[in-house]
Amino acid sequence: MRDPASSRPMLKVEDLNGWYGESHVLHGVTFDVNEGEVVTLLGRNGAGKTSTLLGIMGILPRRAGSVVFDGTETVDMQPRHIARLGIAICPEERGIFSSLSVEENLMLPPRIREGGLSVERIYDLFPNLAERRRSQGTKLSGGEQQMLAIARILRTGSRFLLLDEPTEGLAPVIVQQIGHTIGALKDEGFTIVLVEQNFRFAASVADRHYVVDQGRVIDMIPNSDLDANIDKLHAYLGV
Amino acid sequence: MFELLGIPPQVLLGQLLLGLINGSFYAVLSLGLAVIFGLLNIINFAHGALYMMGAFVAWMLLNYLGIGYWWALILAPLITGAFGILLERTMLSRLYHLDHLYGLLLTFGLALIIQGLFRNYYGISGLPYRIPDLLSGGNNLGFMFLPNYRAWVVVASAAICFGTWFMIEKTRLGAYLRAATENPVLVGAFGINVPLLIMLTYGFGVALAGFAGVLAAPIYSVNPNMGADLIIVVFAVVVIGGMGSIMGAILTGYMLGLVEGLTRVFYPEGSAVVIFVIMAIVLLIKPEGLFGRAA
Structure with missing residues (x-):
C-alpha cells in the first residue's frame, strides 16, 4: 500500500474552460490530484462535475486552459491520445x-x-x-x-480512473460492493477521480473532496476535516 | 414431368435461379450500404456508381493491361475501395456531424459525376466482358441447365456475405465496429482510432460494391448505367430489411431476389414493381424494417 498523500501531482487542472457549442459549461476549473489518491468532485446537479471529467478526457467539444497529466499538457489532444497516456473513464x-x-x-x-x-x-x-x-x-x-x-x-x-457516479440508482448492497472495489483499487495504488451525488458514499472512500459550483471548483475539504465542515458542505450542496 | 399451376418446372427453377442471382447482388450491395450507414451515418447513394466502377475497372484491367478475371476479382475491389477512401477523406468526413440529407445529396451528386464521366468516355451501349474459361459452359442438372458462371456468382457472393457477417459479428475488429456504431465518442475515449475505423469501413463497403461489379461484368454488359438501375432496387431492399442489421441486409437481399423471380413466373407484369410494393407494405406495418431496431 502506498502513501495516499503522496505529493506527486498526477493531474493538474488549471483554469479549465469548456463549451458545448455556444454553452459555456466550465468557467476556470482548477484542482489537482496526487498519485494514489481518491478525490471526489461534489456539487449540485448541473454544477459541472461530469463536464469536468469529460474535459479531462478531452471529450468536451471545446476546451481552453491547462490539463497536465503525468507531465504532459493534454488540453489540445484528442480523447484517443489522452486515453493512451493512461487515463480511463467510466461514464455516467x-x-x-x-x-x-x-x-x-x-x-x-x-x-x-x-x-x-x-x-x-x-x-x-x-x-x-x-x-x-x-x-x-x-x-x-x-x-x-x-x-x-x-x-x-x-x-x-490505466492507473488513473475517472468514475462518474458509479453508485447512481443502485441498491445499497451493490453500492457497498462498489465501495469495496474502489477501496481495493486505492490499496493497489490506483488514482481515482470520483463524481458523486451520494455524499455518505463519497466520505467512505475518498481522501479529499473538491466542491464544484457553476463550472468552478470553489472549495477543497480533506476527508479528515469533513465532520468539522459538514454544515458548510451542506450549504454548498443545498441538502 | 409434373407441372405446378400450369408452370413447367424448368421455367420455375430457371426464374428462381435468376432470382437467386439478382438476390446475390442485392445482398452484397445492401450489406455494404448497411455497414456504411451504421458507422458513418451516410446513405451512400454513390454505391451503384461504385458498383459500376468495379465492373469498369475489371474491364480496363483486361483490355488495357491484359489482367484477367481472377486477378480483377481481387484488384478491382481494392482499386474501387481506395477510390472510396479518397472520397471519404476529402469529402464525406466533413459531413458526419450533419443531417443524413447532406450525405445523401453529396453521394447522389458524386454518383451522377462518376456515371457521367464513364458515359462520356465509354458511351451507353455497353462493353462485353467474357466469362473466364474456367467457368464457361454449364451442367445439365436433369431438371434444368445450370450455367457454371451463374453458380459461381451465387457461391462467391454467399461466401463474401458470410465472411463479412463473420468479421463484423464474431471478431475483435467487428466488436470495435459495432461499438463505434453505437457510441463513437466513448470508443474514442478508450484510445481506439475511430476516424481510421470509419475510413476503412467506407473503403470496405465500397470494395464490396466493386466486388459485386466484377461479378456482374460477365453477366450484364459493362455499362455506365448498370449501377443506376440497380441501386434504386437495392435501396428498397435496405428499407425492407431495416438499416440496423447485417444479417438482415443479407437475408432480405436473397429473399427479395427470389420473390422477384417467383413473381416473374406467376405474374410477370408485376415483377418490376413487386419489391416496391413490399417496401410500401413494410413501411406501413413495420417502419423500422423487417430486421431493424426501432429508432
Whole structure:
C-alpha cells in the first residue's frame, strides 16, 4: 500500500474552460490530484462535475486552459491520445454496448500498458460477469452493468480512473460492493477521480473532496476535516 | 414431368435461379450500404456508381493491361475501395456531424459525376466482358441447365456475405465496429482510432460494391448505367430489411431476389414493381424494417 498523500501531482487542472457549442459549461476549473489518491468532485446537479471529467478526457467539444497529466499538457489532444497516456473513464450512463456481449464489452478497451488486471482476475472479482459472459451487454442488471463498466477499464492497464457516479440508482448492497472495489483499487495504488451525488458514499472512500459550483471548483475539504465542515458542505450542496 | 399451376418446372427453377442471382447482388450491395450507414451515418447513394466502377475497372484491367478475371476479382475491389477512401477523406468526413440529407445529396451528386464521366468516355451501349474459361459452359442438372458462371456468382457472393457477417459479428475488429456504431465518442475515449475505423469501413463497403461489379461484368454488359438501375432496387431492399442489421441486409437481399423471380413466373407484369410494393407494405406495418431496431 502506498502513501495516499503522496505529493506527486498526477493531474493538474488549471483554469479549465469548456463549451458545448455556444454553452459555456466550465468557467476556470482548477484542482489537482496526487498519485494514489481518491478525490471526489461534489456539487449540485448541473454544477459541472461530469463536464469536468469529460474535459479531462478531452471529450468536451471545446476546451481552453491547462490539463497536465503525468507531465504532459493534454488540453489540445484528442480523447484517443489522452486515453493512451493512461487515463480511463467510466461514464455516467455506463456506456455498455448493446450490440456486444458481456465479454466483448470487457475486451473492448485496448490494453494501454502492462499491469492491467487479467480477465481471470476480473472474473474472480466480479463472478456475475463470468457467469453471464455470453449475454448481451445491456441485458445485465444495472449493478452488473456498472461492474462491467468499471471492470473493462481495469483491464487496460490505466492507473488513473475517472468514475462518474458509479453508485447512481443502485441498491445499497451493490453500492457497498462498489465501495469495496474502489477501496481495493486505492490499496493497489490506483488514482481515482470520483463524481458523486451520494455524499455518505463519497466520505467512505475518498481522501479529499473538491466542491464544484457553476463550472468552478470553489472549495477543497480533506476527508479528515469533513465532520468539522459538514454544515458548510451542506450549504454548498443545498441538502 | 409434373407441372405446378400450369408452370413447367424448368421455367420455375430457371426464374428462381435468376432470382437467386439478382438476390446475390442485392445482398452484397445492401450489406455494404448497411455497414456504411451504421458507422458513418451516410446513405451512400454513390454505391451503384461504385458498383459500376468495379465492373469498369475489371474491364480496363483486361483490355488495357491484359489482367484477367481472377486477378480483377481481387484488384478491382481494392482499386474501387481506395477510390472510396479518397472520397471519404476529402469529402464525406466533413459531413458526419450533419443531417443524413447532406450525405445523401453529396453521394447522389458524386454518383451522377462518376456515371457521367464513364458515359462520356465509354458511351451507353455497353462493353462485353467474357466469362473466364474456367467457368464457361454449364451442367445439365436433369431438371434444368445450370450455367457454371451463374453458380459461381451465387457461391462467391454467399461466401463474401458470410465472411463479412463473420468479421463484423464474431471478431475483435467487428466488436470495435459495432461499438463505434453505437457510441463513437466513448470508443474514442478508450484510445481506439475511430476516424481510421470509419475510413476503412467506407473503403470496405465500397470494395464490396466493386466486388459485386466484377461479378456482374460477365453477366450484364459493362455499362455506365448498370449501377443506376440497380441501386434504386437495392435501396428498397435496405428499407425492407431495416438499416440496423447485417444479417438482415443479407437475408432480405436473397429473399427479395427470389420473390422477384417467383413473381416473374406467376405474374410477370408485376415483377418490376413487386419489391416496391413490399417496401410500401413494410413501411406501413413495420417502419423500422423487417430486421431493424426501432429508432
